[in-house]
Amino acid sequence: MGWLVVWSCLLTGPAQAADLVDLDIAPQELTTALELFSRATGMAVLVDHQLSSRRHTLGxxxxxxxxxxxxxxxxxTGLAAQYAxxxxxxxxxxxxxxVPLPPGVTPGLSDSNYAATIQAVIQRNLCRSPLTRPGSFRAVLQVWIGRDGVVQHSRLVSSTGDLMRDRTLVNSLQNLRIDRPAPxxxxxxxxxxxLPDSSGKSMECTAGEGVSGR
Incomplete structure (x- = not known):
């Protein structure tokens, strides 16, 4: 197991939590991006190389x-920082x-039924923007959903091939609420x-469903 260790010391000393820094880190492999982040902020990074090397950041x-x-x-990225x-x-x-469930609410769906609910909500969410409207791109996503049905984290496993679409896709999932609590x-x-339309298995938007201009 390899570890990426970066101890970056600026002449003015490590950045404090309240300091503002200018960051310009392009989309790339997360391991490289973390090195650039450490140099820019003076923060020390200790990361399992195997954990970060297979992931990319949107910058x-x-x-x-x-x-x-x-x-x-x-x-x-599906990763979170733990501060020493x-x-x-x-x-x-x-x-x-x-997270606690609302009073009087109990999850009653099976996993298979809930999977269909997740797909329906995310499809409706993606149909709100022409940039993320399903059918023109392929992507693999992972989401972590709290017991209250709110998406807490996401990971873009494979890119859509368009950086702006990738960012919009990830941002659209932040705090997205599924219609029902998770089992x-x-x-x-x-x-x-x-999946794209050519696969025959893509999500579909009904005509005009929630679509707004860019």
């Missing part, structure tokens, strides 16, 4: 605190947070395969 551009920038960098201190972190696979037996993450 981060803009002015952020180091923790905010890291959250953007990790968006859609304010200026040092490791990465771990995301986990579903325990306790639901296996996480839930994997979704989006």
């Amino acid at each position: 981060v551009q803009g002015r952020f605190t180091p923790s905010q920038g890291l959250n953007v960098l990790l968006s859609g 201190r304010a200026d040092a972190f490791t990465l771990q696979p995301v986990r579903v947070r325990e 306790s037996s639901l296996r996480q993450p839930v994997t979704l395969l989006l």
Whole structure:
């Protein structure tokens, strides 16, 4: 097992949690992106190379605190930061947070029925934008859903081939609410395969369903 260890010290010292830094990290392999992030922020990174090497980031551009920038960098990777201190972190696979169900609500669907509910909600969500409207691209997604039916994390396993679409797709899943609470037996993450029309198995949008202009 290999580890990526980056101890990056700036002349002004490690960045503090409240400091703002300019980040311009393009989409690329996560391992390389973490090295660039460490150099830009002065944060120490200790990461299992096997965990990060098979993943890609959609990058981060803009002015952020180091923790905010890291959250953007990790968006859609299925990984989360675990801080050893304010200026040092490791990465771990995301986990579903325990959240209480609304009073009087109990999950009653089987996993197979709930899978159909997930697909219907995500399809409706994707149909709201012409950029993510199903049928013109292929992608593999994973989502982690809390007991309350809210998508807590996502991972873009394979790109759609369009960076803007990738970002819109990942952003559209943040805090998306499934119509019903998740059954306790639901296996996480839930994997979704989006296929183009040519496959004959793609999701379909009804005419004008929730579609808005860019």
